[in-house]
Amino acid sequence: MAYAYWKSNKRSDIAVFDLFFRKNPFKGEFTLFAGLDECLKYLKNFHFSRSDIEYLRTVLPPTTEEEFFSYLNELNTHDVTVFAVPEGSVVFPKVPVIRLEGPLPIVQLLETTLLTLVNYASLVATNAARFRMAAGPETALLEFGLRRAQGPDGGLSASRYCYIGGFDGTSNVLAGKLFGIPVKGTHAHAFVNSFTYVDEIKCRTLKSRDGSMEKDLVQLSLECRDRIAPVVGVLASETSEGELAAFIAYALAFPDGFLCLIDTYDVHRSGLPNFCAVAMALNSLGYRAQGIRLDSGDLAYLSVITRQTFKAVAEKFDMPWFSDLNIVASNDINEETIHSLNQQLPFPTQNLSQRVILDHQPPQGHSINSFGIGTHLVTCQKQPALGCVFKLVSVNSVPRIKLSEDVEKVTMPGKKDAYRLFGHDGNALVDLLQKPDEEAPQPGKRVLCRHPFQESKRAYVSPAKVVPLYKCFWRKGQVCHDIPTLKEVRDVAQQSLNSLRTDHKRALNPTPYKVSVSDKLYQFIHELWLENAPIGELS
């Protein structure tokens, strides 16, 4: 296509392209915009290498003019200007998130890469934000998706944009190294399976936290197991010795970060008593355990009996902090699982193990306070693609419209500016697209907002606050706006989401947020549409 543009003498035509999507993902009514930072890096590094050009020679027709390869060789993005919505912002269908202006063939060549950098980034950030809303602000959310992503780089993108969407950490250590995202994780089942007997542990001693003494952690743990077993309601001999050995080995390596996967054999009869035993042993040396992870079974039920056990141990052995240990769940969690866990009614106490000593508080529906989420998060199982598109809207200041056999694929022609209008309560009311020569909407001044395609749908809006959505990020070969850190983008996302009314963010059947056009833009679009649509002829 670039060669045909070039050959048609369009290399200096100035085009405007809009990058936008037509529908919010996940049956929701909002999207988080992400990927801009990577787009700017791509603009900065955009060029054809010698080997690229050599390869292109082999696939373009032999009649391709030599000058075209010289042209490719010198291409750069210095004449491209990019306006965009700041990364992390809540955005809506039809409002361009990036607007590019520059030489037609060059901007066209950017299309696919910009789409691939924005599409998945925005999709997975939005998915992460939905998990965050489902889980509530107090629950820790960890991204565990690397092994199910589209290769190592897909996994890195997932870690990065899930963090923007509101996750607290990742198990992807490279993402921690490259982006400074907190890394979190526990051991795998294999670690537990690799031990059989406590005698396998050769270096058994651990110094106390204050350095004042050193004790045999194996011996301590075995003693604690005998004391813990009746509290949990099991026999010490029932628990797996290999599992106990693995927990002790893990505690010796991470006395301050002791968090165990307790479902390798049996949560109640082995994992829980073994964990509590080692946690108590650590406690006698001044260390506080972190908690446990559940990766199978009925997570609600298992988390409740785990919490009950923690409370019983806390009470029995006077360790109040033991009640609040972390309970991490991680078995194929999706957004619905979290909603469903939150709606779970408390288990009747008779259904819980009679041998667990219950405290005075009624048990809850679940007691998970951290989720490790992989597959459904990174693959966006519910809708694995955001349909971002890249459309030509103007050439040499002449507007272009793309008609289509499908009405919803018709584009909004010409260069446009975009504003977000806020109400007195601080919430976003409507996004408004205008022609660039129109005066920006003013706070306190009534403005007519029209549906872009349905004639009768319109409303007067008197905004309390008006925010222009676009900032210039790239001009004359330079990034021309401060690029926020990943943490700052994460904050932008939370603030932007907070300015959205809760009914737009509801998980089920949310209220659509309105995207409108000015009256002038409405007239302009529809005139151009009529002008370009062929007239049918019945015969």
Add this chain to the structure above:
Amino acid sequence: MAYAYWKSNKRSDIAVFDLFFRKNPFKGEFTLFAGLDECLKYLKNFHFSRSDIEYLRTVLPPTTEEEFFSYLNELNTHDVTVFAVPEGSVVFPKVPVIRLEGPLPIVQLLETTLLTLVNYASLVATNAARFRMAAGPETALLEFGLRRAQGPDGGLSASRYCYIGGFDGTSNVLAGKLFGIPVKGTHAHAFVNSFTYVDEIKCRTLKSRDGSMEKDLVQLSLECRDRIAPVVGVLASETSEGELAAFIAYALAFPDGFLCLIDTYDVHRSGLPNFCAVAMALNSLGYRAQGIRLDSGDLAYLSVITRQTFKAVAEKFDMPWFSDLNIVASNDINEETIHSLNQQLPFPTQNLSQRVILDHQPPQGHSINSFGIGTHLVTCQKQPALGCVFKLVSVNSVPRIKLSEDVEKVTMPGKKDAYRLFGHDGNALVDLLQKPDEEAPQPGKRVLCRHPFQESKRAYVSPAKVVPLYKCFWRKGQVCHDIPTLKEVRDVAQQSLNSLRTDHKRALNPTPYKVSVSDKLYQFIHELWLENAPIGELS
């Protein structure tokens, strides 16, 4: 986890890990194994860089022993041995596709990367194979998914593994350059939209294919349009002049590769006559057009009227080859779309445009002979993750079993060999797992194949042919088996699929392929299971 292994003095323990999945994707009964080549590259390059170790110092506890970092610094995979099924093979649940043996902490460190390299690769290759089966062997299948993949690298993986699964080409030019996959594509709507008048075309002349003459292609095309319009049943003045200009410009650049997107304005009243006009003009200079692409609307109907038009033009102007021009469809195609198009009954002729001159053959349900597939292919929308797992099955030759709250998560302990048993018709009958000390099954010799978990399910099988599934690919720091080219892997995939009975490959409710264990392995698994499962106690 590596630190805890190291600290527990397990650094020299020899572990065996199995990489396998538990369920075929897409409600199907087969999976194509892919990603092995990348796994071997990873093994070759595996190391911790200085900056990796510096980063790890910042996230591991300050008590981490200095020697551990020296250990990391010297890590390599020279002591790891890898057996695997050849890349491209059809594989089934529970049969390990890769078996690794080596020092416990090292093999454990490989887990996540090997999973991410195999999971998506195998998933998308399987998806591509399903599209291929739906489309049949004659239809061209092009991968158009880069913009919807998980970033540029996710897109590269998609292009590579879709080719293995049976696609013919990709629009991803970098995949062409790096992997030698044929690159294919057309222009976008933007190319059409960027033109308004034929006068925009400055260099209007084209040399004939044999070099004997040079003519004004604009003039020729306008003349042809006047002759074509009545055949298509439209007025020449109805067609979009901008679109005609774009097609001429494209033809001037690619006279031998002329394939146009014809739905920018109106397929029947503009795109088709414009395309036919330029194709005829090209023909008068000795060039044959390639065809058209449809990207919206009712693809079945539009393809049929397009084919009817091609046939009418072929007949009217005595250009028989015009009947067989390519019709490429590309609008959000998934596997079901292709099945549904293939089941589409012919349109009654009265529903087709009365103005298209029908030839003597009845119209078909659709006339598409090439699909460009993006989103559903690369995101594997129907099931965006294959659940590959990586399980420890032996340490120092002692078998390990992972029990679980979920029975289907129980692993098969110990090192195992795997064989595929074929019948006299050349079809695969069953996969059989054995303990390595058992004699391999022999052709013509009866062998008892048991269901791994259900006692009563077993059968005697007398195979006509026995193929050991594993080959050694990595030993002593070297790749020790020939690595086939991408094209060869693609052939392996087709051969392997061909050896599978059609009922296993059916799109709807396919027959499960049987994976079995030898009687000796069955006894071994179940003894170990009972030994490790805690006994409940009712009170």
